[in-house]
Amino acid sequence: MLKKATLALFAVAALGTGNANAGTATGTFTVSATIAGSCTSITPVPLNIGTLFGTNQSATLTSTTINVTCSAGLPYTLTIDYGTSGAFFARNMKSGTNLLSYVLYTDINRTTQFGDIGGNGQSTSGGVAPADGSTSGGINTHKIFVTVPVQPTPAIGTYQDTLTATVSF
Numbered sequence: 001m002l003k004k005a006t007l008a009l010f011a012v013a014a015l016g017t018g019n020a021n022a023g024t025a026t027g028t029f030t031v032s033a034t035i036a037g038s039c040t041s042i043t044p045v046p047l048n049i050g051t052l053f054g055t056n057q058s059a060t061l062t063s064t065t066i067n068v069t070c071s072a073g074l075p076y077t078l079t080i081d082y083g084t085s086g087a088f089f090a091r092n093m094k095s096g097t098n099l100l101s102y103v104l105y106t107d108i109n110r111t112t113q114f115g116d117i118g119g120n121g122q123s124t125s126g127g128v129a130p131a132d133g134s135t136s137g138g139i140n141t142h143k144i145f146v147t148v149p150v151q152p153t154p155a156i157g158t159y160q161d162t163l164t165a166t167v168s169f
Contacts, residue, residue, distance in 0.1 A: 037074030039167045043067040049102075049148060060148040061110075066165050068140045076169040078142055080104060080114050083161040088113055095157030102161075105145040114144055 047064040070076050085092045092099040104114040 037071035037169060039068060039070040039074070039076055039169050041067075041069045042078075042165055042167045044163075044165045047144075047146060049146065052148065054153045057150070059150055061145070063108075063143055063145045066142045066144060068142065068167050069138065070140070070167070070169060074169055076167050079166050079168070080144075081164045081166070083163040085161065091161065093159035093161040095155065095159040098155045098157060098159070100154050100159040101149055101151050103147045103149065105147065106142075108143075108145055110145055110147055 044066045045064050047062070049060060049062055052060060066078060066080075068076065068078055082088050083091060084094065089103075091102050091104065093102060094100075103110070106112045106114045
């Protein structure tokens, strides 16, 4: 009988040393993520104005495009610097030391020059404005209207300028 009592005592002791839950406590936590928008590409289409036979008769009008791809709903600003000219209002293509003036516009009526607001130390005066947009996640096409104004006919040659288009978001 002593054996049975000892076994019973051990069984009760084993039950008493376990980790019994006296209660519970709960807490909540938040899981979050931020989806950052981005622009993945900017593709300016090169512009070849073509062969000009004198520029003192009438202005030459043409256009090109810049394609921008950004996240859906992301506002961005597209700017174009002043190239090698040093100024928006006096953009020049060069052939050696000879110059051929041209102007970029954001609209077909050619009332708003396309430029870089605040970049390269430039003033925002004179109506120079970037083209603003918001995309639905695909390619947004910005049309750039170009005018080679009436000017004294420059020397014969191939004229060019290099511009940098920038998307800020």
